[in-house]
Amino acid sequence: MPNIREIRERIDSIQQILKITNAMYLISSSKLKKARKAHENTRPYFEKLQVTLDHILEHTPHMRQLYFERRSDIPEDKRKKGFIVITADKGLCGSYNHNVLKLAEEELFKAFDNNCYLFVLGEVGRLYFKRRNNDIDHSTIDGEFLYTTQNPTLYRAREIAELVLEKFEKKELDDVYLIFTDMEGNEFVPKTVRLLPFERKHFGVDKDGTLKKLPKASFLPSPEVVMNYLIPNYAKGLIYGAMVEAFCCEQQARMTAMDAATNSAKDMIREMSLMYNRARQAAITQEITEVAAGANALRESE
Amino acid sequence: MAKSFHLEIIASDRLFYKGECEHLVITALDGMLGILPGHEALVTALPTGELKYMVDGKWKYAAISEGFMEVMPEYTIILTDTCELPEEIDIVRAEEAKQRAEEKMRSKQSIMEYYHTQAALNKAMNRLKVSQKHFK
Numbered sequence: 383m384p385n386i387r388e389i390r391e392r393i394d395s396i397q398q399i400l401k402i403t404n405a406m407y408l409i410s411s412s413k414l415k416k417a418r419k420a421h422e423n424t425r426p427y428f429e430k431l432q433v434t435l436d437h438i439l440e441h442t443p444h445m446r447q448l449y450f451e452r453r454s455d456i457p458e459d460k461r462k463k464g465f466i467v468i469t470a471d472k473g474l475c476g477s478y479n480h481n482v483l484k485l486a487e488e489e490l491f492k493a494f495d496n497n498c499y500l501f502v503l504g505e506v507g508r509l510y511f512k513r514r515n516n517d518i519d520h521s522t523i524d525g526e527f528l529y530t531t532q533n534p535t536l537y538r539a540r541e542i543a544e545l546v547l548e549k550f551e552k553k554e555l556d557d558v559y560l561i562f563t564d565m566e567g568n569e570f571v572p573k574t575v576r577l578l579p580f581e582r583k584h585f586g587v588d589k590d591g592t593l594k595k596l597p598k599a600s601f602l603p604s605p606e607v608v609m610n611y612l613i614p615n616y617a618k619g620l621i622y623g624a625m626v627e628a629f630c631c632e633q634q635a636r637m638t639a640m641d642a643a644t645n646s647a648k649d650m651i652r653e654m655s656l657m658y659n660r661a662r663q664a665a666i667t668q669e670i671t672e673v674a675a676g677a678n679a680l681r682e683s684e
Numbered sequence: 685m686a687k688s689f690h691l692e693i694i695a696s697d698r699l700f701y702k703g704e705c706e707h708l709v710i711t712a713l714d715g716m717l718g719i720l721p722g723h724e725a726l727v728t729a730l731p732t733g734e735l736k737y738m739v740d741g742k743w744k745y746a747a748i749s750e751g752f753m754e755v756m757p758e759y760t761i762i763l764t765d766t767c768e769l770p771e772e773i774d775i776v777r778a779e780e781a782k783q784r785a786e787e788k789m790r791s792k793q794s795i796m797e798y799y800h801t802q803a804a805l806n807k808a809m810n811r812l813k814v815s816q817k818h819f820k
Contacts (some may be wrong), residue, residue, distance in 0.1 A: 426699045427763065430692070434754050434761050438727050536696055536765055544796070599725035599754075603714055611713075611729030612752045619763070622696060 386665065389658045393651055400647040406474065407640035414633035420534075421565075421630040428623035435616055439580075441599035447606065449547075449613045450580050453556050464499045464546060464555040465489060466577070466621070468562040468628040469507030471531055476639035478563065478570065478632055479506045485572040486561050499524060499555060501546070503625070504531045531632065534625035536618070543618040550578050562624040563631040570631045575624070577617060689721040690759035691737060693746070695767040700746070707738040708760060710753065719755055726755040730764065732806045734814045745770050747814035749807050766807075770819035773811045782808035 453461075467486045469479050486507075490498055500523040502508045511523050527545070529538055549555045558578040563570050601608045691705035708719040711733025732749045751764025785805035793801065 420697070423698045424696060427694050427696045430694050430761065431763055434763060438754055441725060441727070599727050602712060602717070602726060602728040607713070608727055608729050608752070611750075612727075615729070615750060615752055615763075619696065 386658065386661045389654055389661060393654045393658065396647050396650050396654070400644060400651070403640045403643040403647060407637060407644055410475075410633050410636040410640060414630070414637055416533075417626075417630040417633045421626050424623060424626045427619065428626075431616060431619045431623070435612075438599070438612070442601075442605060442609075447580075447609050447613075448551060449578060449609070452579055453553075456556055460497065461493075461556040462497045462499065462554065463493050464501065464549065464558040466501045466542065466546065466558070466560045466562075467503065467507050467511075468531060468560075468624060469502065469504035469510075470632045470636075471505045473506055474639060475632055475636035476642075478635035478639075479504075479510075481570065481572045482561060482563055483507060483510055485574065489559065489561065489574055498522070499549075501527045501542070503527075503529050503542075531625065531629055534622060534629055536622055539622035539625060540618045542621050543614055546577065547614055547617060560621065560624055562628040564627055565631050565634070570635060575620070577620065580613065687721040689719075689723075689757075691762075692759070693735075693748075693762045693764070693767055695748075696765050700767040701737070703739070705737045705739055705760075706741070708735065709737075710735040710748075710762070719760055722757050723755050723760075725757070726753075728753050728755075730762070732803070732810045734810065734817075735762075745814060745818040747773060747811050749810070750803075768811070768814075770815045770817070773815040773819070775812065775815055778808045778811040778815070782812065 465486060467482065469482050473479060486500075500511055502511055502523060508523070508528075515523060529542065546555070546558050550558060555578070557576070560575045560577050562573060562575075564573045565571075688704040688706045690703070691708060692702050693700040706721070710717050710719070711731060712728050713731055717728070730748065730751045730753055734745065734747055736743050736745045738744070746767055746769055748762070748767045749765045751762060753763075754761045781804060785801050785808060788801045789798075789805065
């Protein structure tokens with residue numbers, strides 16, 4: 383039988399933790415409300431951005447453009463790959479960080495862990511890769527890439543986009559991917575999206591396999607100038623959308639995790655107090671038995 | 685009822701306008717650009733500037749920042765960072781932003797910072813211009 387005092391102390395410490403998890407639950411649920419609203423407001427932009435760009439590309443005459451450059455002459459294992467990984471700033475949010483990092487790890491493995499440059503948003507991911515790269519030194523993390531994932535802003539997205547595009551232009555990077563958590567219904571799905579070079583997915587192929595003759599749109603002042611404006615803009619929009627999405631997922635994940643923690647703390651307290659009461663009852667019973675036995679013994683000896 | 689086309693103006697933080705429109709005039713890279721129904725397919729980038737669109741014979745004005753536009757004969761889509769009606773513009777905030785940007789322009793900074801400040805200044809001045817012109 384455990385000691386009464388031990389149980390008491392255990393209950394107290396669980397209660398302390400319960401207070402913390404409960405507070406975190408409340409905070410993240412109010413943050414979630416804000417994040418959800420931002421997410422809903424950005425969604426039309428995010429979705430339309432992709433649809434419109436695809437549509438524009440269908441109407442774009444074939445041209446040489448820096449951001450379309452495949453650089454296919456560089457062999458797969460020599461390509462410099464950049465990964466923008468969006469994680470949370472702190473833990474305590476269930477498997478949210480773990481899932482993103484696992485996906486990033488898989489992508490790095492696929493890229494032979496060679497010539498990889500990591501741009502990590504969020505403190506958890508940054509620390510994780512720092513620790514990891516101490517053991518095996520293959521991929522580089524950008525130490526000056528310090529951005530928080532709290533309350534994403536367009537300004538931050540623009541800075542990130544500029545940085546990545548500049549590195550791409552200078553051929554310091556050949557491929558750029560974006561790894562973040564996407565919300566699909568109530569599921570969180572970590573995703574990899576290719577940011578650069580630009581891919582023309584549809585070449586407008588008709589059912590019979592011939593190339594569709596799409597009307598070419600005119601570009602003002604010229605296709606090159608428009609693309610030079612449009613692609614940084616698109617990259618920024620895409621990064622912003624991903625940041626908003628990931629932040630919303632993070633809050634949701636934290637809320638669920640903290641709710642579960644609060645519930646199991648309550649369960650534990652219930653069990654412990656049962657044990658506590660039992661122990662107390664047992665102690666009392668024993669005392670009574672002792673007193674009664676003592677009294678009996680006294681009476682018999684008289 | 686005049687001929688009209690479908691217009692969508694989508695800012696990064698909200699859906700600004702979605703509906704029919706008879707005439708659209710917008711600042712493009714090299715000057716103002718007018719769009720009427722049945723315009724040829726056109727794609728262009730938009731700098732920070734102002735736009736006006738006609739709904740039911742009435743002009744409506746807005747200040748927009750950088751973005752791009754896709755024009756098709758039957759619809760037009762504008763995607764931009766921000767878009768505001770003249771009466772939504774916070775003049776005090778824009779004034780403060782302008783002063784901050786001007787202050788920063790005077791100090792030494794890198795080329796990247798210079799572009800950022802210049803963009804911020806453009807945005808602030810554009811907001812002030814639009815709100816002074818159309819909202820009193």
